[in-house]
Amino acid sequence: MDNCLAAQRxxxxxxxxxxxxxxxxxxxxxxxxxxxxxxxxxxxxxxxxGDTGRVPYGMKSVETVARYAAEDxxxxxxxxxxxxxxxxxxxxxxxKTFPPKLPxxxxxxxxxxxxxxxxxxxxxxxxxxxxxxxxxxxxxxNEMQSINAGLDIMQTACPLFVQLVESGWIDRHDEVTVATxxxxxxxxxxxxxxxxxxxCTHFPAIREIIGDVFGSSVALINSGEQAAxxxxxxxxxxxxxxxxxxxxFYVTDRVQMFAVTANTLLGSEIGDKVELVSLDxxxx
Numbered sequence: 001m002d003n004c005l006a007a008q009r010x011x012x013x014x015x016x017x018x019x020x021x022x023x024x025x026x027x028x029x030x031x032x033x034x035x036x037x038x039x040x041x042x043x044x045x046x047x048x049x050g051d052t053g054r055v056p057y058g059m060k061s062v063e064t065v066a067r068y069a070a071e072d073x074x075x076x077x078x079x080x081x082x083x084x085x086x087x088x089x090x091x092x093x094x095x096k097t098f099p100p101k102l103p104x105x106x107x108x109x110x111x112x113x114x115x116x117x118x119x120x121x122x123x124x125x126x127x128x129x130x131x132x133x134x135x136x137x138x139x140x141x142n143e144m145q146s147i148n149a150g151l152d153i154m155q156t157a158c159p160l161f162v163q164l165v166e167s168g169w170i171d172r173h174d175e176v177t178v179a180t181x182x183x184x185x186x187x188x189x190x191x192x193x194x195x196x197x198x199x200c201t202h203f204p205a206i207r208e209i210i211g212d213v214f215g216s217s218v219a220l221i222n223s224g225e226q227a228a229x230x231x232x233x234x235x236x237x238x239x240x241x242x243x244x245x246x247x248x249f250y251v252t253d254r255v256q257m258f259a260v261t262a263n264t265l266l267g268s269e270i271g272d273k274v275e276l277v278s279l280d281x282x283x284x
Contacts, residue, residue: 015239016241016242016243017082017235017239017240017241017242018045018242018243018244019045019080019081019082019242020044020045020046020047020079020080020081020082020242020246020248021037021041021044021045021046021047021081021082021083021084021085021231021242022046022047022049022073022076022077022079022081022083022084022085022104023037023046023047023048023049023084023085023087024048024049024050024051024069024072024073024075024076024084024085024086024087024088024091025049025050025051025086025087025088025091025201026050026051026052026054026055026056026057026058026068026088026090026091027050027051027052027055027056027162027166027202027258028050028052028055028165028166028202028205028258028261028262028265029087029088029162029165029200029201029202029203029205030048030050030087030088030201030224031048031050031201031205031261031262031265031266032087032201032202032203032204032205032222032224032225032265033085033087033109033201033224033227033228034046034048034087034247034266035204035224035265035266035267036222036224036225036227036228036229037228037231038266039228040228040229040231040232041228041231041232041235041241042245043241043242043243043244043245044235044241044242044243044244044245045242045244045245045246045247046246046247046248047076047079047081047248047249047250048247048248048249048250049072049075049076049249049250049251049277050249050250050251050252050258051068051072051251051252051279052166052251052252052253052254052257052258053251053252053253053254054068054252055162055166056090056131056159056162056163056166057088057090057091057131057133058089058090058130058131058132058133058134058159058162058200059131059132059133059159060090060133062094062097062098062133062137065090065091065094065133066094066097066098068091069086069088069091069094069095069100070100071279071282071283072091072279072282073100073102074282075250075277075279075282077102077103077104078282081104082104082105082240082242083104083105083106083107083231083234083235083240084100084102084104084105084106084107085106085107085108085227085228085231086106086107086108086109087109087201087224087227088109088200088201089109089110089130089131089134089199089200089201089223090130090131090133090134090200091108092108092109092110092134092139092223093110093130093133093134093137093139093140094133094137095108096110096137096139096142097137105234105238107227107230107231107234108227109199109201109223109224109226109227110139110140110143110199110223111143111230112223112226112227112229112230113140113197113198113199113221113222113223113226113227114140114143114144114147114197115143115147115226116221116226117144117195117197117221118144118147118148118151120195120219120221121151121194121195121219122194123192123194124148124150124151124152125151125152125153125154125191125192125193125194125195126144126151126152126153126154126193126194126195126196126197127153127154127155127156127188127191127193127195127196127197128140128141128153128154128155128156128196128197128199129156129158129161129184129185129188129196129197129198129199129200129203129210130155130156130157130158130197130199130200131157131158131159131162131199131200132157132159134157134199134200135155135156135157136157138155140153140155140197140199141153141155154188154191154193156184156185156187156188158184158200158203160180160184161180161181161184161200161202161203161206162200162202164176164177164180164206165202165203165205165206165261166202166261168257168260168261168264170205170206170261170264170265172208172209172212174209177206177209178209178212181206181209181210181212181213182213185210185213185214186213188214189213189214189215189218193214193218194217194218194219195218195219195221196210196214196218196219196220196221197221197223198210198220198221198222198223199223200223201223201224204222204224204225205265207220207222247270247273248273248275249262249270249273249274249275250274250275250276250277251274251275251276251277252276252277252278252279253276255274255275255276258274259274262274
C-alpha cells in the first residue's frame with residue numbers, strides 16, 4: 001500500500017508545472033486579476049508586470065498599445081512563464097486586431113467577461129465601462145453580439161477612473177471619485193441596464209463606488225475575475241497546474257506608490273517584492 005501511495009505521489013509531482021503565470025497591465029489595474037488568482041489559484045507561482053512608467057494605455061493608439069504589449073510579453077517570457085494573462089482591457093481589445101504570437105497560452109479579459117455578461121443579463125440591456133481605446137474598438141460589444149445579436153449594449157468610456165485608481169483615490173466616500181462616477185454612470189443607470197462589465201481591470205478597485213451609483217439590482221461583471229477563472233480551467237484541462245505560491249512584482253516607475261496601493265488592493269503587504277525594471281532590452 002505504501003509503495004502504491006508513493007507511486008501516486010510521484011506521478012502527481014511529474015505532472016505539476018511549477019513555471020510561473022505571467023500577468024501584465026499598464027499599471028495597478030491588473031492587481032484585480034492577481035487578487036482573483038490569489039483566491040482561485042493560490043498555489044501557483046505568479047509574476048506581475050505593471051508598466052507604470054507608461055500608464056495609461058487607454059489613451060494610446062492601437063499601434064502603440066500593440067507595441068507596448070509585445071514588449072511586456074517579451075519581458076514575462078524572459079522569466080520562463082507558462083501562460084500570459086493580459087490583465088488589461090485595452091490590451092485585450094487590441095489583441096483582437098493584433099493577436100500576439102506567443103509560445104505559451106494567452107488569456108485576455110474581453111472574451112470571458114463578455115460571456116459572463118451574456119449569461120447574467122435578464123433584460124438584455126448590458127453596460128460596458130472601459131477606457132476610450134476599448135470603447136472605440138467595440139471589442140466587448142462585438143464579442144457579446146456574436147453570442148446574441150439582439151442585445152442592447154451601451155458603452156461608456158471612463159478614462160478618469162484609471163487616473164483616480166493609479167493615484168490611490170479609491171475610498172468609497174472619496175468626494176472626487178464619487179462625483180466622477182455619478183457623472184459617467186448616471187446615463188447608463190437611467191438606460192436601465194441590469195448587467196455592467198467592468199471592462200478595465202482598474203475599475204474593480206472602485207467597485208463599491210460604481211455599485212452605489214447603479215444599485216444592488218445591477219450585476220457587476222469583474223473582467224479580471226472571469227480571466228482568472230478561464231486561466232484555472234485551461235491549466236486544469238491541460239495538466240499545467242503548479243505549486244509554490246510565490247509572488248513577484250515588477251514595475252517601470254513609482255515603486256513606492258505601487259507598493260502602497262497594492263497593499264490596499266490585495267489586502268496584504270508585498271513590501272520588498274516590488275522591483276524596478278527597464279524594458280529597453282525588450283523592444284522589437
